[in-house]
Amino acid sequence: MQALTASWAAWVTAYEQHCKALPGPAHTECPNCGADELRLLFTGRPEQRTGYAAFWCGDCLVGIHLGHAAVPEGARMESLDTPVEQRAVRVPNYTMLWPDEEQ
Numbered sequence: 001m002q003a004l005t006a007s008w009a010a011w012v013t014a015y016e017q018h019c020k021a022l023p024g025p026a027h028t029e030c031p032n033c034g035a036d037e038l039r040l041l042f043t044g045r046p047e048q049r050t051g052y053a054a055f056w057c058g059d060c061l062v063g064i065h066l067g068h069a070a071v072p073e074g075a076r077m078e079s080l081d082t083p084v085e086q087r088a089v090r091v092p093n094y095t096m097l098w099p100d101e102e103q
Contacts, residue, residue: 023074
């Protein structure tokens with residue numbers, strides 16, 4: 001099991017930096033392991049540009065999940081109407097970090 005070394009706040013900061021780079025390539029270091037392997041997938045209603053976000057590191061397989069997110073214009077998004085087995089991007093079984101209790 002991967003040791004969790006970064007806080008929820010560090011992950012949210014990395015997510016915000018990653019989103020600012022979209023739709024271009026984003027090179028944000030993983031707050032947990034430092035690798036340049038962060039992946040982001042939005043799933044929701046493309047016509048509304050809202051949904052949820054899975055944000056994880058492809059190297060250490062640690063990340064966060066945001067239950068409601070605005071999808072940046074031009075960012076790739078999977079539709080909730082597309083069956084999981086037909087979606088272009090598969091989200092791995094990563095270790096999810098939850099918000100810090102003191103927040």
